[in-house]
Amino acid sequence: MIRDYGFAVFIALLSTLIFIFSPKWGDDFRPGQTLKQEFVEAKVVEVIANHIQPDARVPSIMTGKQVFTAEILEGNEAGKRVKVDNPLSRQHNVYVHQGDTFIMMIRDTPSGTVYWAYNHKRSTAIYWMCAAFMVLLLSFGKKEGLNSVVSLYFTAALIIGVLIPSIFAGWNPVLVTIVLMGIKIVVNFILVSGYNRKSICAMGGTLLGVVAAGIMAQAFGEMAHLSGIYLDKGEDVIYLAEQPIPIRWLLFVAIMVSALGAVMDVAISIASAYNELQITDPKLSPKQLMIASMNIGRDIMGTMTNTLILAFAGSSLTTIMMVWGFDMPAAQFMNMPVIAVSIVHALAGSVGIVLTIPLTAWLAHYVIKPDPQTVLEHQAS
Template sequence: MLKRLLFPFTVFLVATAILYYSPLVSDSFRPKPYNPQQLVRAEVVEVLTDDVRADFAVPSIVIGRQRLLVKILEGDQAGEEHEVMNNISRLHNVYLQPGDEFILLIRQRGDAKIYWPFNHDRAGAVYWMLGLMVALILIMGKMQGLNSIVSLYFTGSLLIGVLIPGLFAGLNPVLLTIVLMAVKIVVNFLLVAGYNRKSLVAMLGTLGGVIVAGVIAQFFGEMAQLNGLYLDKGEDLIYLGSNNQLQVRWLLFVAIMVSALGAVMDVAISMVSSYHELREVSPEQPESERLIATINIGRDIMGTMTNTLILAFVGSSLTTIMMVWGFQMPVIQFMNIPAISLAMIHGLAGSIGLIMTIPITLLFASVVYNRGKN
């Protein structure tokens, strides 16, 4: 039992070390905030004035103004009480009542401090959902569930502690992403499947599939005159990373590799598992028949997984598509909206990478499993 826990525990320590030391290493090139400000938790002590009304377009919310007496719960000013104005609109809809906890923005402007209700405190809901997910994974998966959680934690440490700081440091996004995805893939399959031929083939097939997806996204993105600037907040990144030569052009490649990785991993392990089981059940079966049978299994997987990727990217652009339909926009105009084109290229590139994972994985499976046979 201790041996089985040794590797997950080591991965957990490495991920924790990455998250701990990353801010220290990246502090020299991390963009500095334009305005000195802090976000702290606060509580509404009393609603002094409440001039709000139901929004005629969205009756379930209110708009208007409030004057609040609030108490700061954390930070250097913990325990202090201040009067704040709360302007409530559709976009900034932070309607508060006595006893509500929320996030208060404190910004220094000259010699004065500005206090503004920034947002509802939503962290509690997220943490409860996270706890529920972890509990279900552990109950259903037991040791495999624990390995899955450690793998997810390690992935987060690579993205937050290495990939993002590395991009701001001006490192080559393509090489950095490929290396990090390779490390992620290796650690994930070692945790989930152990070290054997099945996991080795799944590693190689997954890496091949996500690289294909990234290359396709970058190639056709540039053909369509799209680049990282058209990603959400892409233009804002130029101002954040101008002094560090942030290579925005290649962010399409990075984005598609990260977003398609999960689906490609599923396909790769499914393909090699099918091949492995066919080989175990019928070792005398000719290799050509085994490959054809595995490809037939892959066709069924492909049909559902491509829908998953396309629908995921369409869902991220749902409101934009609704606006287009509402304005009765011509197809030629619809197809050439950068956000729509980008979502299509992302979905299609991910699907192509997923499809190509099937033959790539089978090629590696045939080579690895039959190496030295003759």
């Protein structure tokens, strides 16, 4: 039992240690908070006034102003009841009823303490959804499902606990990302497929594919005069760092992280296909195996490139709606930074998927060798 789950347990413990020690390391270069504020749970005791009406354009949203009393449920002021003025707009719409629990922001200002309805309490729904996902994954996947959960946990630890603090620390984001993604790739395939020639081949194909995608994004991004500053919140993070952030290279980082999952899927599919074909018919030459694997890869390529492009299209849906609504000419919308960044991301990730197929098949030719025992069994039959 311990032998079967030993590596997964080790990776889970390592991920936990990263989450524990990363905040202490990050404190050295994380910007200090200029505002004294805290976020706590609070409960609506009584709604004093409701000066609200349905929004003219979005009738399901109530706008106007509420006044209510709330009891603070945690923190230094737990048990205290305060009066809250709650303006409601389309963007900030924390419309509450008596008995609702919400997130309150408590901020100390020169003119006194401000109590504000910051947001609905959404964490409960998110935690229940995560729990449902875990139950389904473990129920149907069993050991492989558990390994998938550990792999996701490790990915979060690397990105949140190492990659992001490293960028704020001013480290070279390209080198850090390649090293971290390489570690992630190795750990993921050992957890999911075990340590064997097939996994080694998929590891190499994945790393080459995501690096190619990152280079493509960076090269064509710079040709289009784009940089990480045009990413969502790209300009805002500049002001968070106490030292200059190498914002120029964040396009490379973003595309490597976003394309990794799809590229891993393609790489293991090609490596598995090569391996299974070799086992099924050991008489096939390496060239024949490569051609057959790439033919399988062509079928995968069509769906996976669509998957990646549709994922970016979904994340940019409202922007696309704005382009359509304003009837923008191509010369206008194709040159908008937000559109250009999305297109570069989608195409660079798709290029990574396309290149992963021949790269993995080529690696399989050198890495995946026929098992002599399998060959003898086939000849005997």
